[in-house]
Amino acid sequence: MRLSGWGRYPYIDSHAEYPLCDGDVQKLVELAGEQSLIGRGLGRSYGDSALAHTTLHSLYLDHFRFFDKKIGLLRCSSGTTLASILELIIPEGWFLSVTPGTKFVTVGGAVASDVHGKNHHLDGCFSEFVESIKLATPNGVVECSRNQNASLFYATCGGMGLTGLILEVEIRLKRVPSSFIDATTIKTKNLEETVEILEENHSSTYSVAWIDCLTTGSGLGRSLVMLGEHTKEGGLVVGKKAKLSVPFDMPDFFLNGLTMQAFNSAYYHRMTKVRSHAIVHYEPYFYPLDGILNWNRLYGAGGFLQYQFVIPKEAGIEGLSAILSRLSASKKGSFLAVLKMFGTENCNHLSFPLGGYTLALDLKLSREVLSLLDELDEIVVAYGGRVYLAKDARMSKEVFRKSYPRWEKFSELRRQWGAHKHFNSTQSQRLGL
Amino acid sequence: MKKILIIGATSSIAESVARLYAKQGDEIYLLARNQGRLDKIVNDLRVRGAADVHSAVFDVCDFDAHVSILDDVFDRLGEVDVVLLAHGTLPDQSLCENSAESALSEIKVNALSSVSLLTHLANKMEYVGKGTIAVITSVAGDRGRKSNYVYGAAKAMLSAFLEGMRHRLFSKGVVVLDIRPGFVDTPMTKDFAKGVLWAKPEKVAEGIVRAISTKKSVVYLPFFWAGIMGVVRNLPRFIFLRTSL
């Protein structure tokens, strides 16, 4: 079957397997021989991390194992989606300790990418709340945690499926008084002000900035900074199912520079006041795009790239300006440009976040965009930053090795568990892992 | 709280149905042939809110066990509100064309096992005098087609059997529901290329639970298959024979 990531680039012919139980996974690994295998959840990673000769889909590995409502501890199989976890835990007054910008991801995918949310600056990555993982490696099924097979645990969290197939995950949840968020939006004039407001509000539980990255000159980096706190108001209400869907590929002209500029400006100018407050449900707050299923089709059949990088705090405004200016100049624009503050780096081998600023933007695929991103990679690496593997479809081996210095340790561990022979993705092969 | 029995409980469609009943806080008894998967489902349904979940390992082709297993279920649950039969296999049509043995074995799993189970179940439910017997057949039973007429024949047999049983139990307060899904994306159909006519098991499960609660007799799921099959059934034979259906 033809398969791609969320960005619909690249596509490869892949053989899909749907294990029904843990035993099936073991059999599939034995059967695979020399062919490469990789785990796959809901395919919400943008690039080629969940692509291989054979994909092991976790679709039918979606069972809750237990849920302790008193202490907020949940164990489930890896194919369980964050959406179905929310449906179970919200009515009991619990929430995900860390959530990415879509609830349509699996727990296995969230661990493998060690995803981050709007609270990374205070709470860190998804793995910070993972107590234990049951993993099928070619050398057998093992439980790993900070106390048991610890090095395998640190490699698996953020390990992009390259240590084996995650079977079960145990996570700690967060108590919430209601399912609503007290959201504050602040309009800023430029990058300096944006970063300043983010820093000033470091104690805010959630924070993120939507940058209008097509504006140049003195307005470079003007944003809407969005802060959020859980509120007592509104009760415990589970969200509605997504209704809208984009059934067909949009024509190519839909997202050219002009329409995007109009989009970004309208978004920015919709806000008339500098500071506004609202009580919003967690769905629109955390998952604004989940209301439109298959929105990736808005980019047309040609596919798109999401580029997300982080640069250390020291590089700060200087580094961000350098990259934003280069982007503005290119007019290759972005539908979404999101700036976030990261807290300190964790000790997983391949986790993406490090203390500093991260920017994520979408770019319609083209040859010029590919070479533009190679250029941006150089700037990012020069400032001591790195690019997010969950979004990547094109980074070079050299850039990867320079920016993920623990890659050798990771490779060594893969060898130890026999994973290097069986678990390989299109991405891992490109990156020389 | 309702009491639900599900046979073929590891079926993807059946599992989605069980999750809906679990969420409503019902008590559920599961029969299926794979112990490991059954245990996972039992646990999962408990977490999702089922009042209680029981299970037993059971192969529907083990005819000798039918009476005793159903006795166990009714002893445990008492009055049963809903019985769902979901087990089934999708035959390799060309294999069946070359082997009567294969064809018969498919008829056995997909029809004869249910004939036996339903015979016992009908008597038990008639005695109780309430409840619903729901059976997943298929749109394939509406007309024999060259692409899968062994499967179609088994499902058609079940549908006719259910029609008669419904007639018999109508005055006894027992509802008999014939569920005819179209294409559903489940392990059974994992090797098929999926298109717009395909439905997710969760969607079909919602339709099943709705049809049970509204005491329907026959239901096509999703609904548009009623129209499609209307056309297929009524195609004049001279045209039908020239199609590749």
Ligand SMILES: Cc1cc2nc3c(=O)[nH]c(=O)nc-3n(C[C@H](O)[C@H](O)[C@H](O)COP(=O)(O)OP(=O)(O)OC[C@H]3O[C@@H](n4cnc5c(N)ncnc54)[C@H](O)[C@@H]3O)c2cc1C
């Ligand atoms: C709209 C949108 C918003 C997003 N927002 C954020 C965000 O805010 N923060 C963030 O960090 N990310 C974000 N992401 C990225 C997304 O959270 C990650 O790519 C996540 O890993 C996707 O999970 P998935 O289940 O779809 O996995 P897939 O995309 O299918 O796979 C992703 C990786 O996980 C591995 N994997 C999946 N399942 C298993 C398993 N069972 N065992 C072993 N390995 C496995 C795959 O091999 C692959 O390497 C966003 C994506 C989208 C589309």
Ligand SMILES: NC(=O)c1ccc[n+]([C@@H]2O[C@H](COP(=O)([O-])OP(=O)(O)OC[C@H]3O[C@@H](n4cnc5c(N)ncnc54)[C@H](OP(=O)(O)O)[C@@H]3O)[C@@H](O)[C@H]2O)c1
């Ligand atoms: N999927 C479709 O497109 C479609 C369309 C119309 C009708 N249906 C019908 O819907 C029902 C459910 O199927 P599904 O789509 O959910 O597929 P499925 O997930 O493959 O379920 C089929 C189930 O039948 C069980 N089974 C087969 N032989 C059995 C036996 N001898 N004893 C006990 N259990 C047995 C299987 O158990 P194991 O897992 O142990 O093998 C499996 O759990 C079936 O009756 C099928 O014919 C399906």
